[in-house]
Amino acid sequence: MLSYAEPIRELIEQLESLPGIGPKSAQRLAFHLLASGPEKAQRLGRAVLELHARIRRCERCGNWSVDAVCAICSDEERDGTTICVVADAKDLMALERAGEYDGLYHVLGGVLSPVAGVGPNDLRVSELLERVEALGVTEVILATPPTVEGDATAEFLREVLAERGDLRVTRLALGLPVGADLDYADQVTVARSLRGRTQMTD
Amino acid sequence: MLSYAEPIRELIEQLESLPGIGPKSAQRLAFHLLASGPEKAQRLGRAVLELHARIRRCERCGNWSVDAVCAICSDEERDGTTICVVADAKDLMALERAGEYDGLYHVLGGVLSPVAGVGPNDLRVSELLERVEALGVTEVILATPPTVEGDATAEFLREVLAERGDLRVTRLALGLPVGADLDYADQVTVARSLRGRTQMTD
Numbered sequence: 564m565l566s567y568a569e570p571i572r573e574l575i576e577q578l579e580s581l582p583g584i585g586p587k588s589a590q591r592l593a594f595h596l597l598a599s600g601p602e603k604a605q606r607l608g609r610a611v612l613e614l615h616a617r618i619r620r621c622e623r624c625g626n627w628s629v630d631a632v633c634a635i636c637s638d639e640e641r642d643g644t645t646i647c648v649v650a651d652a653k654d655l656m657a658l659e660r661a662g663e664y665d666g667l668y669h670v671l672g673g674v675l676s677p678v679a680g681v682g683p684n685d686l687r688v689s690e691l692l693e694r695v696e697a698l699g700v701t702e703v704i705l706a707t708p709p710t711v712e713g714d715a716t717a718e719f720l721r722e723v724l725a726e727r728g729d730l731r732v733t734r735l736a737l738g739l740p741v742g743a744d745l746d747y748a749d750q751v752t753v754a755r756s757l758r759g760r761t762q763m764t765d
Numbered sequence: 766m767l768s769y770a771e772p773i774r775e776l777i778e779q780l781e782s783l784p785g786i787g788p789k790s791a792q793r794l795a796f797h798l799l800a801s802g803p804e805k806a807q808r809l810g811r812a813v814l815e816l817h818a819r820i821r822r823c824e825r826c827g828n829w830s831v832d833a834v835c836a837i838c839s840d841e842e843r844d845g846t847t848i849c850v851v852a853d854a855k856d857l858m859a860l861e862r863a864g865e866y867d868g869l870y871h872v873l874g875g876v877l878s879p880v881a882g883v884g885p886n887d888l889r890v891s892e893l894l895e896r897v898e899a900l901g902v903t904e905v906i907l908a909t910p911p912t913v914e915g916d917a918t919a920e921f922l923r924e925v926l927a928e929r930g931d932l933r934v935t936r937l938a939l940g941l942p943v944g945a946d947l948d949y950a951d952q953v954t955v956a957r958s959l960r961g962r963t964q965m966t967d
Contacts, residue, residue: 571829604813611810612814652796
């Protein structure tokens with residue numbers, strides 16, 4: 564059996580190492596890049612190659628940014644008295660897409676995980692406390708994921724933040740996803756949607 | 766709503782233009798490349814960027830190759846009297862993986878398609894005839910795909926090749942995929958498996 568020419572093999576190997584791309588997809592992508600000509604491959608290749616050179620962490624919130632301070636932190640229109648704490652920059656983008664929030668963010672860089680050996684010092688916790696102090700923040704929204712580790716991280720931050728006086732600490736609501744079929748929702752989510760039920764009459 | 770930093774947006778856009786990669790996967794891949802550090806992104810970026818510079822078509826069979834003549838065509842162990850005609854280099858690799866064939870190949874570069882405006886002159890047909898002549902080929906296996914266009918292409922090649930005397934022209938067998946459930950196979954495939962049934966007793 565013949566194997567692929569070396570440059571194709573190398574490309575397939577690199578593609579296969581990406582999440583959600585199996586051997587079959589990697590082959591298909593490699594042959595697509597072959598068939599669609601050098602310009603397309605060059606555009607993609609350059610975008611990947613230059614990614615890290617062109618981007619860094621915002622020195623304030625930890626979001627990915629072209630400049631030292633990201634577009635959100637340098638936006639004077641945004642409410643500087645509210646900080647929304649997320650585990651990851653991906654989560655920040657999910658919140659931005661919702662178009663509901665106009666405060667600032669703080670990217671922790673993960674969640675507490677004794678199993679993975681991630682403790683408070685591995686997350687950007689002291690930076691959060693410094694910003695809360697310096698900005699005169701009045702509300703911190705804990706938007707770590709609704710998982711065991713995300714909950715533990717939120718609980719830890721709540722305790723640390725409680726030491727400061729008049730600061731509201733909130734957590735994203737749990738409940739049914741919009742448009743969901745009750746019948747298909749998991750028990751825990753249904754239970755949380757009951758516990759967190761909201762009043763419709765005044 | 767904030768959009769992604771420009772280098773991330775550009776990367777997501779390039780990834781989204783690939784087959785089978787939607788907006789969600791493109792985002793996930795981009796953030797994976799961010800999170801996994803510059804070395805990984807550089808290896809992938811370089812593999813994509815250098816692909817076309819490092820590879821070309823074999824001047825004999827049309828397969829992708831690092832050298833002017835590909836590894837199959839330059840392998841003297843292979844049977845030079847049999848040529849297997851495929852639409853695409855991808856199909857060649859599928860046949861190689863089967864480990865059943867040790868003749869040569871000929872990549873047509875597509876199939877006849879009046880709709881897409883692909884005629885005989887757009888395929889490497891004259892090159893095939895030249896090779897059949899020059900190599901003293903005794904069998905041509907038509908391995909174009911079992912689709913309307915692939916069948917039409919095979920039929921066209923059969924007619925062209927029939928003009929040469931003692932040359933066996935064959936076509937890949939159609940039938941049930943190995944391990945398939947008869948109940949799940951489509952009617953046309955089941956019909957072909959009946960029509961092409963093979964004798965078990967002598």
